[in-house]
Amino acid sequence: MRAEVIGIGTEILLGQIANTNARWISERLAGIGVDVLHHQAVGDNVERIADAVRLALSRADVVIATGGLGPTQDDVTREALARVAGVPLERWPELEERLRARWAATGREMPASNLVQADVPRGARVIEPKRGTAPGLVLELEGRRVYALPGVPAEMEEMMEGTVLPELAALAGPAALVSRTFRCVGIPESRVAELLDDLFRAGTNPTVAFLAGGGEVQVRLTAKAGSREEAEGLLAPVAEEVRVRLGDVVYGEGETSLEEVVVRLLTEARRTLATAESVTGGGLGARITSVPGASAVFLGAAVTYDVAAKRTVLGVPGTVLEREGPVSRDCAAAMAAGARALFGADLAVALTGAAGPEPHGGAEPGLVWVALEAEGVRHQRSLRWPGDRSFVRRLAEQAALDLVRRHLLGLPLPG
Amino acid sequence: MRAEVIGIGTEILLGQIANTNARWISERLAGIGVDVLHHQAVGDNVERIADAVRLALSRADVVIATGGLGPTQDDVTREALARVAGVPLERWPELEERLRARWAATGREMPASNLVQADVPRGARVIEPKRGTAPGLVLELEGRRVYALPGVPAEMEEMMEGTVLPELAALAGPAALVSRTFRCVGIPESRVAELLDDLFRAGTNPTVAFLAGGGEVQVRLTAKAGSREEAEGLLAPVAEEVRVRLGDVVYGEGETSLEEVVVRLLTEARRTLATAESVTGGGLGARITSVPGASAVFLGAAVTYDVAAKRTVLGVPGTVLEREGPVSRDCAAAMAAGARALFGADLAVALTGAAGPEPHGGAEPGLVWVALEAEGVRHQRSLRWPGDRSFVRRLAEQAALDLVRRHLLGLPLPG
Numbered sequence: 093m094r095a096e097v098i099g100i101g102t103e104i105l106l107g108q109i110a111n112t113n114a115r116w117i118s119e120r121l122a123g124i125g126v127d128v129l130h131h132q133a134v135g136d137n138v139e140r141i142a143d144a145v146r147l148a149l150s151r152a153d154v155v156i157a158t159g160g161l162g163p164t165q166d167d168v169t170r171e172a173l174a175r176v177a178g179v180p181l182e183r184w185p186e187l188e189e190r191l192r193a194r195w196a197a198t199g200r201e202m203p204a205s206n207l208v209q210a211d212v213p214r215g216a217r218v219i220e221p222k223r224g225t226a227p228g229l230v231l232e233l234e235g236r237r238v239y240a241l242p243g244v245p246a247e248m249e250e251m252m253e254g255t256v257l258p259e260l261a262a263l264a265g266p267a268a269l270v271s272r273t274f275r276c277v278g279i280p281e282s283r284v285a286e287l288l289d290d291l292f293r294a295g296t297n298p299t300v301a302f303l304a305g306g307g308e309v310q311v312r313l314t315a316k317a318g319s320r321e322e323a324e325g326l327l328a329p330v331a332e333e334v335r336v337r338l339g340d341v342v343y344g345e346g347e348t349s350l351e352e353v354v355v356r357l358l359t360e361a362r363r364t365l366a367t368a369e370s371v372t373g374g375g376l377g378a379r380i381t382s383v384p385g386a387s388a389v390f391l392g393a394a395v396t397y398d399v400a401a402k403r404t405v406l407g408v409p410g411t412v413l414e415r416e417g418p419v420s421r422d423c424a425a426a427m428a429a430g431a432r433a434l435f436g437a438d439l440a441v442a443l444t445g446a447a448g449p450e451p452h453g454g455a456e457p458g459l460v461w462v463a464l465e466a467e468g469v470r471h472q473r474s475l476r477w478p479g480d481r482s483f484v485r486r487l488a489e490q491a492a493l494d495l496v497r498r499h500l501l502g503l504p505l506p507g
Numbered sequence: 508m509r510a511e512v513i514g515i516g517t518e519i520l521l522g523q524i525a526n527t528n529a530r531w532i533s534e535r536l537a538g539i540g541v542d543v544l545h546h547q548a549v550g551d552n553v554e555r556i557a558d559a560v561r562l563a564l565s566r567a568d569v570v571i572a573t574g575g576l577g578p579t580q581d582d583v584t585r586e587a588l589a590r591v592a593g594v595p596l597e598r599w600p601e602l603e604e605r606l607r608a609r610w611a612a613t614g615r616e617m618p619a620s621n622l623v624q625a626d627v628p629r630g631a632r633v634i635e636p637k638r639g640t641a642p643g644l645v646l647e648l649e650g651r652r653v654y655a656l657p658g659v660p661a662e663m664e665e666m667m668e669g670t671v672l673p674e675l676a677a678l679a680g681p682a683a684l685v686s687r688t689f690r691c692v693g694i695p696e697s698r699v700a701e702l703l704d705d706l707f708r709a710g711t712n713p714t715v716a717f718l719a720g721g722g723e724v725q726v727r728l729t730a731k732a733g734s735r736e737e738a739e740g741l742l743a744p745v746a747e748e749v750r751v752r753l754g755d756v757v758y759g760e761g762e763t764s765l766e767e768v769v770v771r772l773l774t775e776a777r778r779t780l781a782t783a784e785s786v787t788g789g790g791l792g793a794r795i796t797s798v799p800g801a802s803a804v805f806l807g808a809a810v811t812y813d814v815a816a817k818r819t820v821l822g823v824p825g826t827v828l829e830r831e832g833p834v835s836r837d838c839a840a841a842m843a844a845g846a847r848a849l850f851g852a853d854l855a856v857a858l859t860g861a862a863g864p865e866p867h868g869g870a871e872p873g874l875v876w877v878a879l880e881a882e883g884v885r886h887q888r889s890l891r892w893p894g895d896r897s898f899v900r901r902l903a904e905q906a907a908l909d910l911v912r913r914h915l916l917g918l919p920l921p922g
Contacts (some may be wrong), residue, residue: 373796374789381788504616
């Protein structure tokens with residue numbers, strides 16, 4: 093079964109709101125094995141809404157539209173649907189009654205305009221609203237089905253859960269879609285793609301998709317079958333193969349963030365962490381402390397942005413700063429050692445680099461040194477990835493978090 | 508001029524991500540008076556992408572597509588555009604060169620698959636990426652224009668700001684739409700709305716709009732007229748009136764950020780700043796150092812997340828920590844004094860609080876103390892705004908930055 097999602101509302105086209113309803117609906121449809129091949133968004137215009145619905149009906153079995161069912165002049169979805177179906181709008185007495193009763197309950201007088209919410213295209217079915225006042229509408233057109241739902245997310249979700257999804261699940265027969273997402277750090281997207289190339293090409297079921305951003309790569313596997321068990325059966329061996337091929341660059345699955353993994357590993361190992369930051373200016377500490385419970389394992393950060401502060405606060409030898417410069421292996425190592433001593437932490441990780449756009453401390457933009465110090469461990473590595481300032485900083489944070497992760501897991505540390 | 512926005516990526520149709528690029532692009536297009544009548548989203552499928560572009564070209568003057576320009580097998584936007592234009596893909600030596608150079612700079616071997624990012628439909632123009640590695644593409648088709656931009660928001664936004672918006676503004680001819688945005692901090696949206704209520708009601712031209720978020724309120728005035736001069740003439744008197752009514756809560760205009768204003772004021776005053784952070788974990792320093800040139804005025808941050816570190820690193824008296832607790836006026840004041848001494852800075856600002864979800868140091872979630880110390884100035888204030896963890900942290904950063912701003916401008920400091 094193929095579905096198409098239409099977002100109705102000029103506020104979407106003006107960019108005043110994101111069409112999050114489309115994301116929510118698509119995710120739920122995927123969950124019951126319904127394919128979504130297109131999204132559309134149109135403004136509050138009868139003709140354009142009608143055209144969008146016609147287009148969707150030409151290529152999908154089910155159309156789910158959200159928005160334009162309210163009481164104001166710009167809520168014209170009812171009219172557009174009547175036009176597509178070639179039928180008049182009819183005012184349902186029972187809906188009018190319910191509206192009047194609802195307003196009476198508030199003790200306020202109902203603006204007459206509200207009565208349009210009792211108008212229904214002839215032959216349509218109504219989904220009673222549990223929240224809000226706008227009923228949902230269901231039309232059957234040449235064996236295809238159109239659902240029109242309110243744009244208010246809570247009202248839309250309630251009708252999806254209560255009516256639309258159960259009906260579609262029944263229509264679709266037993267079907268299930270199961271996904272797994274592996275999150276990778278320290279490997280370029282193109283390298284991930286190479287490692288999984290044959291699976292990607294073979295992969296119709298389960299499918300393999302890549303998503304890169306924020307200094308990491310996500311690999312998503314999605315299997316589809318008649319039942320959840322069957323889909324999981326199809327997914328398991330491929331997921332295992334992917335996991336093996338990617339190896340230890342996989343830091344987690346699903347929605348887990350790298351900082352969450354680091355905080356969890358520190359907590360499990362009962363180890364404390366401190367950071368020394370220059371290029372990131374505190375961004376590493378900010379990410380670690382964004383995780384609830386970080387206070388049990390994160391002691392603090394020495395952000396020594398100024399060169400002199402590297403000496404006075406972290407005890408980086410003046411000779412290192414003069415000979416090697418503030419963006420150097422020795423400076424990073426001394427910063428890590430200094431932070432570990434300053435906070436009395438089990439582990440310390442340090443970052444120093446040139447974020448750009450200008451060179452810094454004799455280093456070209458994009459050069460970053462990362463150092464880890466723990467009992468019996470002193471490791472340093474450099475990254476060089478010319479990019480814009482925020483990207484260089486993000487990559488630096490990723491490298492530092494990954495160094496801590498790999499150390500706590502006893503994995504080889506990248507040189 | 509009419510534009511249409513197409514989001515490309517199966518992850519959008521699976522509901523794994525919301526198509527936030529469409530919202531961002533639409534908002535910017537509205538800002539330069541370009542109408543957006545439709546959004547579409549399609550998966551990583553050559554034929555469906557080509558159909559979507561053809562449909563968009565049939566009803567819009569400009570088509571902006573995002574996604575599908577990466578190096579992996581599912582990035583097929585280049586191919587789809589070539590198909591729509593009826594031209595072959597050609598590998599540009601200079602783009603290949605740039606890719607190889609970029610990889611060489613990282614010291615890693617470039618997977619051959621990356622070279623597809625050097626493929627360009629014959630006759631297309633290229634937008635050089637400042638971030639990332641994927642070039643944007645520009646095609647002219649029967650007097651209409653197609654822009655293909657990367658799906659990674661930061662890369663897309665950079666090309667929109669740097670190339671697409673300026674080009675479209677020029678095409679749109681004498682801009683009929685002129686906007687000014689005032690950015691306010693330290694005042695609730697409802698209070699801003701009160702102050703400007705009559706203008707808001709009167710305001711058809713220029714219109715007055717409010718946008719709250721990230722611990723600040725933006726007031727956007729938009730005037731529409733036949734010529735830019737005319738629109739500016741309509742805007743000027745209202746803008747002046749708004750500016751007067753809002754007074755010193757306006758920290759800047761347009762895209763200026765509060766951290767940029769603080770760095771600029773510090774630079775002009777030739778003063779240095781250090782921070783002491785607990786609740787924000789380094790987020791304040793990260794924001795300040797996100798501004799190019801911050802190194803001239805920002806010395807560093809002492810992130811004393813651990814209670815003991817407040818004593819050992821910043822010298823907060825044990826008696827204060829025991830009697831008043833780590834989230835208190837005296838602790839914040841001592842942290843500011845400690846940071847100023849530690850870094851030898853002219854100014855220091857400190858943040859300590861309970862971000863939640865749990866109480867911290869005897870303080871309820873949402874309570875934050877902010878302290879400023881400068882020569883002859885010791886000021887503290889508290890905020891209480893129960894919200895989610897990241898919102899409390901953001902508000903704390905805003906309060907600290909605003910305290911520095913007001914001090915440097917000689918404005919009264921909020922109690």
